[in-house]
Amino acid sequence: MSATDGPGAAPGAHTALGLPLERLEAADKVTGRAPYAYEHPLPDPLYLHPVTSTVARGRITAVDTSAADATPGVRLVLTHTGAERLADTGDREFAVLQSDRVSFYGQFVAAVVADTPETAREAAALVRVEYEAEPHDVVLTADHPRLYPPGDEDDPADHEQGDPDAELARAPVVVDRTYRTPMEHNNPMEPHTTVALWTGDGPGPGSGDGDLTLYDSTQGAHPVRETVAGVLGLDPARVRVVSPHVGGGFGSKGSAHAHDILAAMAARALPGRPVKFALTRQQMFSLVGHRTPTIQRVRLAAESDGRIRALVHDSVEHTSTVKEFAEGSAATSRMMYAALHRRTTQRLADLDVPIPFWMRAPGEAPGIYALESAMDELAQACGIDPVELRLRNEPSVDPRTGEPWSDRRLVxxxxxxxxxxxxxxxxxxxxxxxxxRWRVGTGVAAAVYPHLYNPGSVAEIHYDGDRYTVDIGAADIGTGSRTALTQIAAQGLGLPVERVRLRLGDTDLPAATVAGGSSGTVSWGAAVLAAAAAFRDRHGTDPGPGARARAAAPEDAVAQGRAVASFGAHFVEARVDADTGEVRVPRMLGVFSVGRVVNPRTARSQLVGGMVMGLSMALHERSVLDPRTGHVVNADLAEYHVPVHADVGDVRAHWLEGEDPAAGPLGARGVGEIGIVGAAAAVANAVHHATGVRVRELPITLDRFVG
Amino acid sequence: MRPFAYSRPRDAAAAVAEVSADPEACYLAGGTNLVDHLRLGITRPGLLVDLRDLLDDGVEEMPGGGLRIGAATPNSDLAAHPLVRRRHPMLSAALLSGASGQLRNAASTGGNLLQRTRCAYFRDTAAPCNKREPGTGCSALEGHGRHNAVLGASRHCVAVHPSDMAVALTALDARVRVLGPGGERVVPLPGLHRLPGDEPHRDTVLEHGDLITAVELPDPPRGRRSAYRKVRDRASYAFALVSVAAALEVADGRVRGVRLALGGLAHAPWRARRAEEALTGAPATADAFREAARAELADARTGPDNAFKPALAVATVTAVLRDLAARGDR
Incomplete structure (x- = not known):
């Protein structure tokens, strides 16, 4: 790439895009100097520990806090009878301690604030809560009586084109299989944490002036501010959210959750004292979202040469009774392959379970697992190489709309x-x-991820006579976005990256959208490029000290009339122990098309990380919900397995060079999620090739091959 | 956690006296199990008696043969000890298959023997559990049962013992030196760990105040080959679904001696006496190994989640003995 072909590049500019820079904050992180939410040095902190429900559905009949109240060091015990009435609980996830209603196991029913975390935890254990339990239902089935179609007229649950049923009836080859994926939980290394500080006149709600500061582990400081301010009835200008470093989120930190509200309520009742609240690993299994289990029936009708005539994908999922969250696993199948006749449907059952939420590639990760497993079964049924099968079904235009692809490079x-x-x-x-001792096989699967662009971010650039400071309230959840945005700013300003300092993760900075849907770098980058262009327009290439410019990302950055998405292909070698059924994956290789790559080092980490998470989905992850109680039994990292180093072999991520101007001013699409999509199917297909055993329910555990 | 008192006595006898005198006291060694339990509220002691520097932490040869392992010996040191690696590679392998490097550095030999079950319901204070709170019932019996015991369980408890080291020691005829309020005594393995019966809260035959001071290992017979194989749900850092500690002597194609202990199947490390008897003198073939393993698992009782365990145990025993026999022929 020459110095002048990058977006926004000034004449004679330095080339910052495409440099494999190390994370700018890496040294601070590995030496412990980068403050995560819990670690901001604040004087005289207090510690919150919640009491959580031990029934999945019912009513609180009594709360006895006497022993907790009497514990030395306890400053506050909050219950649903004593807690403040919140201003807006339209989103029921945030109706914290507002009623006697219990809607899932592990819901907040009280909280203790004390001088030490140990005292808070002990006192919380002393709070006695009595319930009138009601019969609960936490088990998803394909024919559950509570199933309903989610969505509305603009985004209906079902899509149909052509006459898939007729094709299924007449096609020479039909694959009709049901695939299941389990409930799964995000487990970022840093637990969800909020430190809340109420300053001002206090105490208590509605008592005049006061400001709330949240040191929060979040994927979006500004979205958290909007939510918390609304729930507490505060002017957003009075709420500051600080989040410079985040130890992973994978979607689960993509919005405020109930713990933010609980910490803020406690802080409001204890003005002047920071209230620290880090969820335990166990509490994360009920309070910060999860991926729904899915039951997915996929039907493919094909000619004997493998050309697909009809594709039907029906997905059944759960949501909570508190609020609806739809994973949408079948939707991606609408645009993956050339099939004239297509139907996708989605049904949800609202069960007495915790509230599901984003988990890396919600919808695409389980949905493409099912579709790409079925494709492997179709390849086998037709006697066609599975790579060739996909080539034969490559659509020349987006099958949903007939629009041309901007940059579909799956082939x-x-x-x-x-x-x-x-x-x-x-x-x-x-x-x-x-x-x-090993049975050996290889498998392939394709991947797709939509291109999401969120307008609404603003960036501001300030020159102090020496360095350029770029401010944007974006998030770096460990992905390297701080580094990538610095590169984008340098490119836009035509400067070497050393002259640019970028600040993010704070609502005192200009507003930014959430790090979600692989949209962060693309959406924030558009704002940074716009600000850089505005800065150069106003101040030229020789600005004086104090020069300043501010600009918002364009409303419409993505080309109209084009289908824009990322694609990829996974290749996996699997080995299965002939005696014990233990599965190992020594090799994973992915090739992805993601448009322009801003930073090859951090992009590779994202893609490899996604592939490893796909391996994890294939072999390990499963939240076991005890149907008798509705609680997740394996709620710690000893029993909720993710891969350890010994499970992860040679994982390689490659990408196709290029850029996609239709994707926005950066020419880039996201890299955060495409890596997980399809990876589990490739593993499952390789395991089938190794053993002849087709496992249609994740995770693939050794007992499928024993006995 | 409940506030507790902390004490560092002068010597082991003083520690035993202190714990014996206080029903709410307990010993603290490496802390890798206990500190977890304090946090989770599984155990709520009033006094922690720290054993640091009170017990031997090394391996030495005994005058009449065999090894003596101080109870404070860290798991990592024991696994790496040249005498252990040479004479009892099975023990070294078992230790290295357990936990993580950091945990093995902290965990003691005595503490490893006494670590408590990983049954998820035992570790969840909101769930009924006869082991944690006698008389409340067993949640695992009808609950999530992937790890549940298939041998020697009772209707009161289906927990399994989590230690890998203890399985190897059970195969190796180890003996445990115990200092109690009444003096010193020796407890053999098997024999230290109990089956749950109607007292699942008692993991071992030790009484309150008893302190493991050392583990003694007899020397292996000449020509013995040993191995430890752990089968689990990921490649490392997971508890055994099934583990096999096996030592085999083969002469002229026949089994001259065999020691076999199984982990992940029972409330105690399971010495496979029935299989040992069936194999002694039998041809050293995969068929014979499989048949003996099947005999050992004949009484296994399973639920829907752990129905695979007997077959997995048979397959693993067969593979381990087959590989040992092949190695012995070389």
Whole structure:
């Protein structure tokens, strides 16, 4: 790339885009100097520990706080009878301690604030809560009586084109399979944490002036401010959210959750004292979202040469009774392959479970697992190589709309991946290769992720005579966005990155949208580029000290009339122990098309991380909900498994060089989620190739191959 | 956690006296199990008696043969000790298959033997559990049962013992030196760990105040090959679904001696006496190994979540003995 072909580049500019910079804050992080939410040095903190419900549905009949009240060091015990009445609980997730109603196991029913975390936890254990339990229902089934179609006229649950049923009836080859994925939980290393500080006249709600500061572990400081201010009835200008460093989120920190409200309520009752609240790992399994289990029936009707005539994808999922969250697993199947006749449907059952929420690639991750497993079954049924099958069903335009693709390069991803992986000599017969104790197989799956662009971010640039400071309230949840945005700013200003300092993660900075849907760098980057252009327009290339400019990201940055999405192809080698059924994945290779790559180092980390999370989905992750109680039994990292180093072999992520001008001024699409999409299917397909056993329910555990 | 008193006595005898005198006292060694339990509220002691520097923390040869392992020996030191690696590679392998490097550095030999079950309901104070609160019932019996015991369980408890080291020691005929209020005594393995019966709150035969001071290991017979194989839900850092500690001597194609203990199947490390008897003198073939393993698992009782365990145990025992026999022939 030359110095002048990047977006916004000034003549003679330095080239910052595409540099593999290390994270700018890496040294601070590994030396412990980067403050995470819990670690901001604040004087005289107090510590909050919640009491959570032990029934899945019912009513609180009595709360006895006497023992907790009498515990030395306890400053406050909050219950639903004593807590302040919140201003706006239209979103019922935030109706914290507002009634005697219990809607899921693990819901907040009281809280203790004390001088030490140990005292708070002990006193919380001494709070006695009595319930009138009601019969609960937490088990999702394919024919659950409570199933309903979510959505509305603008975004209906079902889509149909053509006559898929007729095609299913007449096609020579039909695959009709049901795939299941379990309830899953995000487990970022840093638990969800809020430190709330109420300053001003206090005490208590409605008593005049006061300001709330939240040191929060979040994917969006400004969205949290909007939510918290609304729930508490505060002018957003009185709420500040500070979040410079976040230890992972994967979606679960993509909005405020009830703990933010609880901490703020406690702080409001104890003005002047910071109230620290870090969820325990166990509490994270009921309070910060999860991925719904899915039951997905996929039907493919094809000619004997593998050309798909009809594709039907029906997904059944759960949501909570508190509020609706729809994973939308079937939707992605609408645009993946050329099938004239298509139907996708979605049904939800509102159960007495915690509130589901974003988990990396919500919808696409489970949905493409099902579709790409079915594609492998179709390849086998037709006797066609699974790479070739996908090539034969490549759509020339978006099948949903007929719009041309801006940059669909799935075929290249598949071909380059096959070449790099060494797919050509593959023996298609399942269950026939053996190396020592291992049964060996390989699998492939395709990946897709939509392009999301969120307008609304603003950036401001200030020159102090030496350095340029770029301010934007964006989030860096460990992805490297701070570094990438610095590069984008440098590119836009035509400067070396050393001359640019970027600040983010604070509502005192200009507003920014959430780090979600792989939209962050693209959406914030558009604002940074706009601000850089405004700065150069106003101040030229030789600004004086104090020069300043501010601009918002464009409302419409994505080209109209084009279908914009990212694609990828996964290739996996799996080994299954012939005696014990233990599954190992020594090799994963992905080739992705994501438009322009801003920082190859951090982008690779995102793609590899997504692939590892897909491996985790394939082999490990499963939240076990006890149907008798409605609580997650395996609610810690000893029993809720993610891969350890020994499970992760040679994982390689490649991408196709290029850029997608239709995606926005940066020419980039997101990299945060495409890596997980399809990875689990590739693992499952490789395991089938190794063993001849088709596992249609994740995770793939050793007991499927024993006995 | 409940506030507690803390004490560092002068010597082991003083520690025993202190704990014996106080029903709310308990010992603290590496703390890798206990500190977790304090946080979770599983145990609420009034006094912690710290054993730091009171017990031997090394491995030495005994005058009449065999090894003596101080109870304070860290798991990592024991696994790496040259005498252990040479004479009892099975023990070294078992230790290294457990926990993580950091935990093995902290965890003691005595504490490892006494670690408590990982049953999820035992660790959740909101759930009924006879082991944690006698008489409240067993949540695991009809609950999430992937780890549940299939041998020697009772209707009061289906928990399994989590230690890998203890499985190896059970195969190796180890003996535990115990200092109690009444003096010193020796407890053999198997024999230290109990089956749950109607007293699942008692993991071992030790009484309150008893303190493990050392583990003694007899020397293996010449020509013995040993191995430890742990099968679990991920490659590392997970508790065993099934583990096999096996030592085998083969002569002229026949089994001259065999020691076999199984983990992940019972409330105690499971010494497979029935299989050992069936195999002694039998041909050292995969078929014979499989048949003996099946005999050992014949009484297994399973639920929907752990129905795979007997078959997995049979497959693993067969594979381990088959590989040992092949190694012995070389």
């Amino acid at each position: 290249e991803c598949l071909r380059e991946g096959a070449e790099r992986f060494g797919w050509a000599d593959r023996d298609p017969a399942p269950g026939t290769r053996r190396e020592g």
